[in-house]
Amino acid sequence: MRIDDLRQRLRAFGAGPGHQDHVLRQWLHAQPLEGGPRRPDAFLPKALRQALPQLADELAALAHVRSEHPGADGSARLLVALADGQTVESVLLPRDGVCVSTQVGCAVGCQFCMTGRSGLLRQLGSAEIVAQVVLARARRPVRKVVFMGMGEPAHNLDNVLEAIDLLGTMAGIGHKNLVFSTVGDLRVFERLPLGRVRPALALSLHTTRADLRARLLPRAPRIDPAELVARANHYAQITGYPIQYQWTLLEGINDTEEELDAIVRLLRGHYAVMNMIPYNEVPGLAFRRPARARAAEIARTLHGHGILTKLRQSAGQDVDGGCGQLRARALDAEGASAPAADGVPVRVVPSARADRRGAAGAPGGPSAPA
Numbered sequence: 001m002r003i004d005d006l007r008q009r010l011r012a013f014g015a016g017p018g019h020q021d022h023v024l025r026q027w028l029h030a031q032p033l034e035g036g037p038r039r040p041d042a043f044l045p046k047a048l049r050q051a052l053p054q055l056a057d058e059l060a061a062l063a064h065v066r067s068e069h070p071g072a073d074g075s076a077r078l079l080v081a082l083a084d085g086q087t088v089e090s091v092l093l094p095r096d097g098v099c100v101s102t103q104v105g106c107a108v109g110c111q112f113c114m115t116g117r118s119g120l121l122r123q124l125g126s127a128e129i130v131a132q133v134v135l136a137r138a139r140r141p142v143r144k145v146v147f148m149g150m151g152e153p154a155h156n157l158d159n160v161l162e163a164i165d166l167l168g169t170m171a172g173i174g175h176k177n178l179v180f181s182t183v184g185d186l187r188v189f190e191r192l193p194l195g196r197v198r199p200a201l202a203l204s205l206h207t208t209r210a211d212l213r214a215r216l217l218p219r220a221p222r223i224d225p226a227e228l229v230a231r232a233n234h235y236a237q238i239t240g241y242p243i244q245y246q247w248t249l250l251e252g253i254n255d256t257e258e259e260l261d262a263i264v265r266l267l268r269g270h271y272a273v274m275n276m277i278p279y280n281e282v283p284g285l286a287f288r289r290p291a292r293a294r295a296a297e298i299a300r301t302l303h304g305h306g307i308l309t310k311l312r313q314s315a316g317q318d319v320d321g322g323c324g325q326l327r328a329r330a331l332d333a334e335g336a337s338a339p340a341a342d343g344v345p346v347r348v349v350p351s352a353r354a355d356r357r358g359a360a361g362a363p364g365g366p367s368a369p370a
């Protein structure tokens with residue numbers, strides 16, 4: 001469902017723009033639809049008042065929590081079931097953030113990412129994206145939304161921008177606290193500056209080498225990293241927010257001295273933050289996580305050359321750390337890729353895993369400050 005469909009439903013019950021905004025605000029703040037500062041019986045049309053319980057049920061069915069996995073760092077991974085039984089992952093981040101998914105699966109096919117292995121299964125509607133924020137708000141305050149969960153937001157641009165517009169205008173979330181994450185797509189650089197809500201931009205760079213990037217991100221648009229950085233830099237100048245570069249550190253692949261030199265040449269003097277995220281090892285994939293000391297040395301070296309660098313850990317790294325692993329594990333447990341039935345009670349799974357795999361870094365997933 002899209003936000004426009006929802007407004008249309010409200011209009012069908014006689015809701016004018018003010019009534020629609022009232023109901024949407026209640027939903028966005030995870031409050032009862034019939035509540036609010038003004039008395040609904042004196043404010044909302046009767047047909048709308050009578051329809052609110054049914055609408056509330058429909059909104060609740062858009063997304064509900066199948067299981068919840070608290071992490072040791074204060075984050076919590078949520079396996080979220082959609083109305084058709086498909087599942088996506090959301091992550092409650094420390095310090096009032098939430099990371100949401102924008103697609104079921106992903107077509108980019110990053111070689112180090114579990115989500116990329118399934119390909120794209122379907123797009124999320126803008127209302128399904130927003131519903132993940134509402135689920136988060138029902139659990140804790142949310143002041144920041146990062147679009148870094150399953151999926152490539154650029155491949156579902158209309159729905160993601162619709163969600164960003166609603167969150168930035170009616171949900172009380174600052175525009176720079178809405179973080180659009182992408183592997184880099186020309187449509188993003190064209191469309192983002194045009195919105196009335198301009199989000200911050202996170203760009204998953206991973207390497208400065210075009211040939212290596214084509215191998216690691218096989219179905220990302222073939223744009224030279226230098227051009228990506230130039231376009232991102234232009235967006236930073238328009239918005240006044242720094243670009244957040246994401247770099248999943250892969251041992252022996254993109255943690256070399258040559259890469260560090262190239263990063264310095266590419267980013268020095270730019271309004272940007274480089275987030276270095278040591279890879280979260282995934283069974284069956286050959287990529288390795290660099291040693292902690294090497295990761296720290298990389299961050300120090302870049303910092304010493306004037307590149308603001310943060311060494312970050314994937315949020316909830318102790319709970320099937322990388323994006324897509326939770327969903328994959330749930331599908332394994334169900335023994336098939338068919339969607340499970342709705343109405344399964346929420347399970348809260350403790351974070352201390354006996355078979356903890358001891359790695360961090362969520363390719364395509366959120367990172368929490370180290």
Ligand code: SF4
Pocket residue numbers: 106107108109110113114115116117149150151152183323363364365
């Ligand atoms: S890392 Fe992100 S863009 Fe790449 S396959 Fe995974 S979800 Fe898609």
